[in-house]
Amino acid sequence: MIIHHPILGPRDAQEFVYLGDASLMDRPDGMTAGIEEFHEYLYQRGNPAGEHRELWYHEQGDRSWLVVTRNTVTHEITKVELARDVARAKGRSK
Amino acid sequence: MADALKAMTAFGLREPKQVKIGALSIKELTDVALASVAARKGRMADLSRAAAAAGLPLPGPSTHAPGDPYSSFWVAPEMWLVEAPFASHELIADMLRAALGDGASVTEQTDAWVGFDLTADDLTALMQRLCNVDFAMAPDGHATRTVMEHLGVYLIKRGKGAARVYGPRSSAESLLHAVEAAAVALA
Numbered sequence: 001m002i003i004h005h006p007i008l009g010p011r012d013a014q015e016f017v018y019l020g021d022a023s024l025m026d027r028p029d030g031m032t033a034g035i036e037e038f039h040e041y042l043y044q045r046g047n048p049a050g051e052h053r054e055l056w057y058h059e060q061g062d063r064s065w066l067v068v069t070r071n072t073v074t075h076e077i078t079k080v081e082l083a084r085d086v087a088r089a090k091g092r093s094k
Numbered sequence: 095m096a097d098a099l100k101a102m103t104a105f106g107l108r109e110p111k112q113v114k115i116g117a118l119s120i121k122e123l124t125d126v127a128l129a130s131v132a133a134r135k136g137r138m139a140d141l142s143r144a145a146a147a148a149g150l151p152l153p154g155p156s157t158h159a160p161g162d163p164y165s166s167f168w169v170a171p172e173m174w175l176v177e178a179p180f181a182s183h184e185l186i187a188d189m190l191r192a193a194l195g196d197g198a199s200v201t202e203q204t205d206a207w208v209g210f211d212l213t214a215d216d217l218t219a220l221m222q223r224l225c226n227v228d229f230a231m232a233p234d235g236h237a238t239r240t241v242m243e244h245l246g247v248y249l250i251k252r253g254k255g256a257a258r259v260y261g262p263r264s265s266a267e268s269l270l271h272a273v274e275a276a277a278v279a280l281a
Contacts, residue, residue: 007155007171008238012226015241060241062155062170082171 003068004080008061015060021045022053022067025087049073055083104208104266113274116281118220120273122266123209123258125179127186131166132173132199140197141172148193150176158237158250167237167250175203175248175260208266210273212257221257223276225249229257243272 001013028037046052049072056066065083070076103124105111110122131150133141145152151159151166152174158167163183166176178186187202194200214220221229225240227249232238236251245268247261261269 014226060246061239062168064171084171 001075001077003056003066003077005058005061005064005066006080006082007064008058011058011061015058016066017057017059019055019057019065022055022083022086024055025067025083026090051078104263105270111270113270115274115277116214118212118214118217118277118281120270120277121211121213122270123211125181126204126209127178127180127183128203128207128260129176129186129190130169130173130201130203131176131190131194132170132201134197134199137197138172141194144194144197148190150190150193156236156238158235158252160235167248169239169248180204206263207260208263208269209258209260210270212259212273214255216255217257218254219280220273220276221249223279224272242269245269245272 002010003013003016005011023041026041028041030038051069052072053067053069056068058064058066067079067081067083067086068077069079071078100108102108103110103122105122110124111120112122113120131141131145131152142152148164149161150164151161153159153166153168155168159165163178164176165178166174169175176186176190183189184204186204187200190198191200212220218230221227224242225247227236227238227240229251232251234251234253238249240247240249242259242261245261245265247259247269250258252258259269259273
């Protein structure tokens with residue numbers, strides 16, 4: 001599987017480490033969000049047959065975190081973004 | 095007395111390791127000081143200005159920029175690994191910190207890596223065995239992180255028959271063995 005890194009171009013998937021659902025980036029504020037919301041964040045995962053947004057870490061590369069949109073049925077990758085850019089687009093500082 | 099205080103190489107020896115296998119020559123680097131330079135958040139413009147004044151090149155992704163005394167290559171967004179002659183820049187991190195100010199984070203890296211200069215007529219076949227970088231297609235000055243024999247390394251292409259490899263210093267023997275084994279298989 002080839003992942004088209006937004007900066008480095010096509011790179012083999014063996015250079016990356018898979019973390020999981022990209023919703024992990026949106027951790028609720030533990031001080032204000034209720035326990036239900038935090039439980040949801042921590043334990044509940046969708047397992048879609050189809051398009052899935054997931055986090056990949058380019059460990060044997062530039063060490064960037066990526067948000068990869070991948071079809072879990074065909075393994076087709078339709079979009080790759082730097083996780084930094086995704087977070088900043090949501091108004092986060094990091 | 096002074097001789098006894100001479101630093102040992104990554105192989106625990108006094109002199110750099112040199113190996114010749116067929117047309118390939120492997121030479122350990124002991125005369126390069128290394129430091130990483132990263133821009134602090136939102137301070138890239140400050141770093142660019144200070145680096146230009148200090149004569150430190152900050153090349154774009156996948157690129158190595160040679161210079162005197164500082165050469166550097168891109169390792170991550172807004173982060174570079176800087177090379178300089180060890181004799182004049184043993185305290186490279188302090189020197190860069192003084193030159194770049196508080197817009198950059200500088201980390202000493204000299205003793206974290208073992209470096210090898212590889213030379214041959216053509217390194218393409220060797221690189222095909224060692225890593226997944228398309229060495230033949232890569233332009234001169236191409237610098238990238240890749241994997242050789244399970245070890246994360248930086249590979250810098252300096253020409254069709256010249257490349258530099260930086261690998262983890264604690265795995266110096268293993269990395270050298272990997273390169274030697276590939277070279278023997280090709281010889």
